[in-house]
Amino acid sequence: MTNQQSTQQTRTAIVTGASKGIGAAIARRLARDGVAVVVNYARGRAEAEELVRAIEAGGGKAIAVQADIADPAGIAALFDAGEKAFGGIDILVNNAGIMKTSPIAATDDASFDTQIAINLGGVFRGMREGARRLRDGGRIINFSSSVVGLYQPGYGVYAATKAAVEAMTHILAKELGARRVTVNAVAPGPIETALFLDGKSEAQIEAIGKMIPLGRLGQPDDIAGVVSFLAGPDSFWVNGQIIRANGGVI
Ligand SMILES: NC(=O)c1ccc[n+]([C@@H]2O[C@H](COP(=O)([O-])OP(=O)(O)OC[C@H]3O[C@@H](n4cnc5c(N)ncnc54)[C@H](OP(=O)(O)O)[C@@H]3O)[C@@H](O)[C@H]2O)c1
Numbered sequence: 001m002t003n004q005q006s007t008q009q010t011r012t013a014i015v016t017g018a019s020k021g022i023g024a025a026i027a028r029r030l031a032r033d034g035v036a037v038v039v040n041y042a043r044g045r046a047e048a049e050e051l052v053r054a055i056e057a058g059g060g061k062a063i064a065v066q067a068d069i070a071d072p073a074g075i076a077a078l079f080d081a082g083e084k085a086f087g088g089i090d091i092l093v094n095n096a097g098i099m100k101t102s103p104i105a106a107t108d109d110a111s112f113d114t115q116i117a118i119n120l121g122g123v124f125r126g127m128r129e130g131a132r133r134l135r136d137g138g139r140i141i142n143f144s145s146s147v148v149g150l151y152q153p154g155y156g157v158y159a160a161t162k163a164a165v166e167a168m169t170h171i172l173a174k175e176l177g178a179r180r181v182t183v184n185a186v187a188p189g190p191i192e193t194a195l196f197l198d199g200k201s202e203a204q205i206e207a208i209g210k211m212i213p214l215g216r217l218g219q220p221d222d223i224a225g226v227v228s229f230l231a232g233p234d235s236f237w238v239n240g241q242i243i244r245a246n247g248g249v250i
Contacts, residue, residue, distance in 0.1 A: 017096025019044030021193035025220030031060035069122030119161035173240030189246025
């Protein structure tokens with residue numbers, strides 16, 4: 001018996017928050033790898049549908065599914081849609097997330113509650129649903145952030161949500177080993193997406209780019225390549241790990 005994923009059938013993935021940014025790059029990359037993809041979006045319907053058309057034009061398989069991962073029914077709806085379209089799910093990429101920065105003294109309850117609901121609640125429900133419904137030999141890939149290890153002022157709540165995701169990643173890996181489902185997290189450094197760029201000046205963006213030893217800001221495809229590895233057969237022995245993909249900045 002192989003320890004790895006089944007090669008008998010097309011592998012399938014759910015990528016949360018795939019209408020833009022890192023999630024869209026992951027959906028494109030997994031489709032190129034031959035994986036059928038559920039492209040989840042919250043508000044970006046047009047972008048998600050365009051991405052599905054592009055994947056199909058390249059010979060891949062994808063569907064776009066609206067779901068708010070902060071809604072307890074949202075993740076279940078993604079699995080329902082994926083199972084109906086593709087027969088079962090092998091890979092769950094818990095990518096969707098938001099970032100609101102402010103000093104702790106200036107953070108209101110709404111900002112705290114929203115980040116907890118999406119970044120922690122959404123990923124918890126994803127992991128729970130994945131633990132129950134992924135096919136044996138599957139993959140769960142969570143999203144943390146390299147800011148977890150930086151303790152930078154302004155990132156208190158965001159970093160706390162990601163630290164909690166890292167803790168659950170280690171624990172779920174131990175809980176699912178018997179089904180050969182691996183659970184890992186990617187912790188990107190600065191990646192040039194709306195989440196990173198919004199609210200920063202050109203000068204701030206340039207300064208951050210210069211701090212990165214590899215000499216530029218990260219791009220969504222840099223992270224999609226890491227996810228492709230974690231989603232594929234060659235990563236089977238990587239389990240319960242946090243992969244800090246940040247150009248060497250931390
Ligand atoms: N960019 C960075 O520098 C960086 C660094 C470290 C970690 N990360 C992490 O990487 C992940 C992706 O970030 P990104 O930079 O690609 O962000 P982004 O460009 O802002 O994209 C975020 C995606 O998440 C979706 N989303 C937000 N709230 C959602 C919800 N409640 N339900 C479902 N989908 C939701 C958005 O969907 P709609 O647009 O359809 O609403 C969008 O597709 C996040 O977990 C983030 O914390 C990013």
